[in-house]
Amino acid sequence: MKATKLTIVLFLFFLTSTFSQTKYYTEAGNCKFSASVPAFEPIEAESKGLIGILDEKTGNIAAVIPINSFEFAIALMQEHFNENYLESNKYPKATFKGNIQNFIPKQSGQYDYEGTLQIHGEERTVKGSIEINFQDNHYDITTKLIVKPEDYKIKIPKIVYQKIAETVHIHLQLRLFEKS
Numbered sequence: 001m002k003a004t005k006l007t008i009v010l011f012l013f014f015l016t017s018t019f020s021q022t023k024y025y026t027e028a029g030n031c032k033f034s035a036s037v038p039a040f041e042p043i044e045a046e047s048k049g050l051i052g053i054l055d056e057k058t059g060n061i062a063a064v065i066p067i068n069s070f071e072f073a074i075a076l077m078q079e080h081f082n083e084n085y086l087e088s089n090k091y092p093k094a095t096f097k098g099n100i101q102n103f104i105p106k107q108s109g110q111y112d113y114e115g116t117l118q119i120h121g122e123e124r125t126v127k128g129s130i131e132i133n134f135q136d137n138h139y140d141i142t143t144k145l146i147v148k149p150e151d152y153k154i155k156i157p158k159i160v161y162q163k164i165a166e167t168v169h170i171h172l173q174l175r176l177f178e179k180s
Contacts, residue, residue, distance in 0.1 A: 022105070024054045024139050024176035031065055033170045035149075040163040043077065045070040052174045054139060059103030061113065061141075063096045063174070085154050086120055094119045100130060108133045117145070122152040138177045145170040 029050030035043040049069035054061045067088035072078035082088040098115015110129055117126045130143040146167050149156060156164050 022056045023179045024056060025052070025179035026174050026176050027051050029063065029065075029172065029174035031070075031170065031172050033070075033168050035165045035168045037163055037165050042073075043164060045072045045078070045081065047071065050172065050174065052141075052176060053179070054100075054141070054176050056103070056105040056139075059100040059111075061096075061098055061100055061115070063172070065094050067092055067094060085149075085156070091120050096126075098126075100132070103132075106134045108135070113143070117147070119147070119152040120154050124151055138175055141172075141174045141176065143172050145172070 028048055029052050030046065030048055031050045032046045033044065037043075047065055047069040050063055050065045052061070052063040067086045068082050070078070070081065072081065095118045096115055098113050101112045101114065103111055110131055112127065113130050114125065114127045116123050118124075124147075126145060126147075128143060128145060130141060133140040146169055148167055149164075
């Protein structure tokens with residue numbers, strides 16, 4: 001666990017050193033995902049351990065989440081997720097590093113982003129839209145991603161293959177405050 005926290009701190013230190021002076025930051029972002037299939041038990045989890053940073057001068061944004069911070073309603077499902085599917089001992093975190101295109105500081109709106117998402121040791125380019133609201137000197141950011149486990153070399157055993165969706169829907173929420 002200490003190695004994971006050290007890795008996260010070093011990752012963020014590297015990112016913040018490349019960012020300009022006006023940064024917004026959180027250590028309590030929210031990430032929910034669903035890989036549910038109708039007629040089967042819901043496969044859903046949530047983490048409140050999403051760490052994120054935004055450089056408002058460049059529109060660069062980065063996030064990291066410890067894989068073992070996801071909580072499931074069923075303990076056995078959480079155990080299988082960490083040990084068998086995401087292998088959180090081997091791949092302790094997922095990361096995103098990208099840019100919000102045509103970002104205007106302190107202006108709320110819908111923006112496009114592009115970046116690199118790394119899960120299970122595999123990196124993929126991702127693009128999408130992001131909703132940004134600026135008020136009371138902080139940014140509220142929400143976005144949704146759809147990923148395929150096979151793109152990240154996450155193996156689903158045949159015995160449960162029909163019970164897990166081919167695409168995983170991820171919903172991210174961050175409230176970022178100015179970092180001094």
